[in-house]
Amino acid sequence: MSQKNHETAHEKTDSTIPxxxxxxxxxxxxxxxxxxxxxxxxxxxxxxxxxxxxxHQSADNLRNKVNKGIMGADLLLQIMYVLNMRKIERDDIIDxxxxxxxxxx
Numbered sequence: 001m002s003q004k005n006h007e008t009a010h011e012k013t014d015s016t017i018p019x020x021x022x023x024x025x026x027x028x029x030x031x032x033x034x035x036x037x038x039x040x041x042x043x044x045x046x047x048x049x050x051x052x053x054x055x056h057q058s059a060d061n062l063r064n065k066v067n068k069g070i071m072g073a074d075l076l077l078q079i080m081y082v083l084n085m086r087k088i089e090r091d092d093i094i095d096x097x098x099x100x101x102x103x104x105x
Contacts, residue, residue, distance in 0.1 A: 023102050025069030028076065030096050032066050035083050049082035 036046065043059035043066075050057055055078050057065075062079075065071040071079075080088075094104045 020102075023097065023100060026100055027069070027093060027096050028071070029066060029069035030099075031088065031092070032076075032079060035080075035085055036066075039083060041083065046079065046082065050078060053078065053082065 036042075041049075043063045046062050047057055047059045050062075055075070057075070065075070097104045
């Protein structure tokens, strides 16, 4: 592949689709914070709920991961499970990206 055709991971491959990792991290952060807020869940509550299913994460560790929007897919799914999240709506993702100034459509 020529250098001209090769794009780095930090460049957007399509101007309408956010591909920067920071955009997606911010999506994870906002999504989880919104769900925790809806349920009145604090980080210690989240830690306790995860412990109940055998996942041990301190409240401080969870706070750091959520604030950075960086965690493994397994932890994201475990958090969704203990928060009783039914689904992530595509429209919610689009709305968050629009709020971030990186519209998907």
